[in-house]
Each structure stands twice: as C-alpha cells, then as structure tokens.
Amino acid sequence: MTERKALLLEIDAATRLGLLSFLRLRGYQCVVVSSAGQALDVLADTSFSFTLVDLNSNGSDAAELLQCLKLHAKNSGPIIAVADRRDRGLDGVLLDVETVLHKPPSLEELQQAIDALARPEPEALGPAPELMGGRMRREMELWRSPKMLEARRILSEAARVDVTVLITGETGTGKDLVARAIHQFSSRRTGPFVKVNCAAMPRELLESEMFGYERGAFTGAHKLKIGKFEAADRGTIFLDEIGDLHPALQAKLLHVLQDGEFSRIGGKSTLSVDVRVLAATNQDLERAVAEGRFRADLYYRLNVIQVFVPPLRERVLEIPLLADYFVERYAKLYRRNGFAIPSSVMDRLMRHRYPGNVRELENLIKRMIVLDDPSLTKIPLPDDGVDSERSPSSAVEPSLKEIARRASQAAEREAIAKMLERTGWNRVRAARALRISYRALLYKIKDARLDGERSSARSAS
Numbered sequence: 001m002t003e004r005k006a007l008l009l010e011i012d013a014a015t016r017l018g019l020l021s022f023l024r025l026r027g028y029q030c031v032v033v034s035s036a037g038q039a040l041d042v043l044a045d046t047s048f049s050f051t052l053v054d055l056n057s058n059g060s061d062a063a064e065l066l067q068c069l070k071l072h073a074k075n076s077g078p079i080i081a082v083a084d085r086r087d088r089g090l091d092g093v094l095l096d097v098e099t100v101l102h103k104p105p106s107l108e109e110l111q112q113a114i115d116a117l118a119r120p121e122p123e124a125l126g127p128a129p130e131l132m133g134g135r136m137r138r139e140m141e142l143w144r145s146p147k148m149l150e151a152r153r154i155l156s157e158a159a160r161v162d163v164t165v166l167i168t169g170e171t172g173t174g175k176d177l178v179a180r181a182i183h184q185f186s187s188r189r190t191g192p193f194v195k196v197n198c199a200a201m202p203r204e205l206l207e208s209e210m211f212g213y214e215r216g217a218f219t220g221a222h223k224l225k226i227g228k229f230e231a232a233d234r235g236t237i238f239l240d241e242i243g244d245l246h247p248a249l250q251a252k253l254l255h256v257l258q259d260g261e262f263s264r265i266g267g268k269s270t271l272s273v274d275v276r277v278l279a280a281t282n283q284d285l286e287r288a289v290a291e292g293r294f295r296a297d298l299y300y301r302l303n304v305i306q307v308f309v310p311p312l313r314e315r316v317l318e319i320p321l322l323a324d325y326f327v328e329r330y331a332k333l334y335r336r337n338g339f340a341i342p343s344s345v346m347d348r349l350m351r352h353r354y355p356g357n358v359r360e361l362e363n364l365i366k367r368m369i370v371l372d373d374p375s376l377t378k379i380p381l382p383d384d385g386v387d388s389e390r391s392p393s394s395a396v397e398p399s400l401k402e403i404a405r406r407a408s409q410a411a412e413r414e415a416i417a418k419m420l421e422r423t424g425w426n427r428v429r430a431a432r433a434l435r436i437s438y439r440a441l442l443y444k445i446k447d448a449r450l451d452g453e454r455s456s457a458r459s460a461s
C-alpha cells in the first residue's frame with residue numbers, strides 16, 4: 001500500500017501539535033510548511049492524500065494560497081480549508097475548496113472530513129459498492145422529465161445487452177452518471193468500472209494509460225504497467241471525451257473493438273480482454289467525422305446504441321428537485337443549517353437557461369450557500385433574455401469585487417485563447433508557455449468554454 005501523506009500549510013503553532021499527533025495516529029506522514037512558496041516546492045515532486053490549509057493564520061493572501069494549491073491539484077489532493085466563519089472576504093475563494101471547516105475545528109470534524117475524502121473515486125472502485133449505489137440511485141430519481149425518462153429507458157435496455165454505447169449531450173448534463181448507471185444495471189456490475197479521460201493528457205501518456213507498457217518499452221519504463229483496458233477486464237471501460245481521441249489511438253481503439261485484442265506498448269504478444277465499452281462526448285461526432293477529425297468506422301462501432309442526455313433547459317421540471325438536492329448536500333458540507341431557497345427565487349432558477357447544465361446549477365447553489373445568499377441578491381444570474389419579468393430596478397449591480405473578478409477572468413480567457421491560437425491548439429505547448437500545468441489549462445479551457453470557440457472557428461473556416 002502506498003504511504004499516506006498529509007500536507008499542512010500555515011497551521012498555527014497552537015493547533016499544529018494536536019493535529020500532528022492526531023494525523024500520525026491515523027497513519028499519516030505529515031509535511032508542515034509555512035508559506036505558499038514552500039508548498040510549491042514540496043508539491044513539485046510529492047503527492048499527498050490531502051492538503052490542510054489555514055486561511056487566516058498569518059496574513060498570507062488566501063486566494064493566492066489556494067491558487068498555488070490548485071496549480072498542483074494532482075499532488076495536493078483534495079483541499080481542506082480551515083477558515084474563520086466571520087471573515088466574509090473569504091466567501092468567494094472558498095468555492096473551489098472540497099471541504100471547509102470553521103475555526104477552530106474539533107478533532108471530530110477533522111476526522112469526518114478526512115474520512116469523507118479518503119473514500120475512493122468511483123472509477124477506482126472494484127466491485128460495485130452499495131454506498132455509491134445509494135447516491136446514484138438518489139440522483140437518478142431526479143430524472144423526471146419526459147426526455148430524461150426516455151434516456152433512462154434506453155440506458156436500461158442498453159445495460160442488459162453487452163453492446164457499445166455512445167453517450168452524447170452538452171457539457172454538464174450528467175453523462176458520467178449515465179455511464180455509471182449502465183454499468184450498475186449490467187451483468188458486469190460486480191466487475192470493475194474504469195474511466196479514461198481521452199482529452200486529459202498528451203497522446204503518448206494516454207496510450208500507456210489505456211494499453212499499458214512492457215518493462216523497457218521506452219526510457220523510463222522501469223517496470224511493466226497494466227493499462228486501463230486490462231484493468232477493466234470483465235467489467236466496463238468508460239472512454240470520456242472520445243471526440244478528442246488522437247487519430248493514432250482511434251486506430252488502436254478500433255482494433256480492440258473489432259477483435260477484443262491489443263498489445264501493451266513494446267509488447268510482442270497480443271492480449272485479449274472481455275470489456276464492455278462506453279464512450280461519451282459533448283461534441284458533434286458526426287460533424288467531426290465529416291470534417292475528417294474522427295474516423296467514420298470507429299464512429300459506427302461506438303454508436304451501436306446512443307443515449308442522448310438532454311440539456312437542463314429542456315428538463316425544467318427537474319430544476320427544483322436538483323436545487324433541493326444540492327441545497328441539502330452543500331448546506332451540510334458548508335454548515336449552513338436551515339438554508340432554504342424562497343419560491344420566487346426558485347422561479348427565477350427555473351427560467352434560467354443553464355448553458356453549463358446541471359454542473360452550472362450545482363455551482364450556483366454552492367455559491368448561494370457559501371455566500372449565504374438564498375435570495376440571489378449578491379450573485380447575478382446572467383440575463384438570458386427569457387428572464388424578462390425581472391424589472392430593471394430589481395436588477396442587482398455587481399459589487400466591485402465581482403467586477404474585478406469578471407475583468408480578471410476575461411483577461412485570463414483572452415490570454416489563453418491567444419496562446420491556443422498561436423500554438424495551433426497544441427495544449428501541451430500552450431500550458432508550458434503559460435507556465436501552468438496541462439491539467440490546469442484543460443480545466444480553464446473548459447471553464448471558459450473555449451473549446452466551443454475552437455469548433456465554431458473550425459466550422460467557419
């Protein structure tokens with residue numbers, strides 16, 4: 001088993017001793033640092049189970065501290081922030097943090113937070129756990145609109161037969177949930193569910209993630225690595241963002257789909273696996289095929305059954321259900337007991353168009369809870385033209401902080417767009433030039449919806 005490590009950042013001396021012995025007793029090796037700079041040094045080559053940061057201790061800028069940690073999100077693990085409940089200046093920056101504890105946290109609260117984070121990601125789970133089944137079932141119960149019930153009917157049918165399923169729909173509609181549901185409803189439910197994000201890494205890395213490599217296959221291949229296809233044997237592999245799959249890997253995947261066979265990188269023998277393939281995309285794959293970006297033969301292999309997940313604006317009746325669900329979940333997490341959304345605000349939520357779909361609604365509710373703004377007075381809902389009943393006088397002027405935030409977001413978006421254009425959308429090079437991690441760049445591209453621009457630029461040219 002790998003050693004469990006915890007990074008403690010700017011924890012004041014008074015809390016530190018008790019905390020250290022508490023974590024050591026629970027088997028954590030702790031690294032204590034006192035500044036963002038030191039944290040960056042440590043995070044460059046060590047990865048942690050989680051990072052605990054005190055945001056009020058000695059005056060460092062909380063937003064800056066969190067930004068540093070986010071740049072190394074892969075190594076920092078989830079972040080537990082300890083913050084002073086009265087410090088309203090922190091509200092905005094806490095949105096990106098997995099867990100917030102109010103100062104001073106009791107050891108019991110810490111224990112709960114750590115236990116919650118220690119739960120493995122669904123993709124890392126082997127046999128289907130009841131725990132995840134419970135949450136999944138609950139979330140699927142929120143699918144009530146006719147279009148979503150239709151999607152559910154198709155996915156239940158598809159789950160029964162061992163065919164490839166293509167899950168389509170805009171970003172944030174719930175394609176991940178659909179994929180996990182198909183696995184759970186299938187006879188493979190006791191086997192592994194393995195997810196691969198086809199857009200998250202450069203081609204070479206993705207190839208070794210998917211197919212593994214033999215020892216000595218290339219410099220640095222010190223030992224044999226099992227790929228995700230092998231790990232998914234007798235289970236399901238979920239290829240997310242399939243539209244971004246590199247052409248060379250499209251060919252290799254086609255071969256696996258045709259023959260169920262592949263070889264590890266540098267391997268001489270072929271391996272055969274018993275895997276059900278699910279793929280998801282928020283791109284128009286037919287257009288990608290027409291434009292020569294995606295192999296037609298692979299598209300037909302993947303698209304045996306298609307489950308289309310409709311956008312949230314076509315599932316309006318689910319909005320209040322989802323909102324209540326997120327309130328319940330996040331009010332508990334952010335300790336705002338009794339938080340409730342008034343019905344007039346719920347009406348506004350139902351009229352909003354949600355280009356970011358369920359993810360956008362979820363983030364909005366999170367913001368409302370963190371900012372303690374059940375009436376939506378501090379958070380402007382982008383005017384989408386449908387919301388015409390709101391009189392201009394009730395429109396809320398954004399705060400200076402909000403104006404600054406939007407300006408900095410716009411500047412960042414522009415810088416990223418320019419760099420992507422300059423590098424011909426080579427995201428590895430763009431990330432290097434912008435001096436951020438590849439992962440951070442992907443996140444920002446998605447967050448700023450730049451990928452949409454890329455496809456519209458292409459179709460215009």
Ligand SMILES: Nc1ncnc2c1ncn2[C@@H]1O[C@H](COP(=O)(O)OP(=O)(O)OP(=O)(O)O)[C@@H](O)[C@H]1O
Pocket residue numbers: 138139140142143169170171172173174175176177178281282322325358359362
């Ligand atoms: N029915 C639901 N109940 C509760 N939460 C949901 C539901 N559907 C989606 N979500 C939440 O919305 C967010 C986005 O969902 P998901 O990641 O499945 O979207 P996606 O379609 O895979 O988006 P992308 O194309 O960007 O990957 C997640 O945080 C997910 O937990």
Ligand SMILES: [Mg+2]
Pocket residue numbers: 175176240
């Ligand atoms: Mg997804």
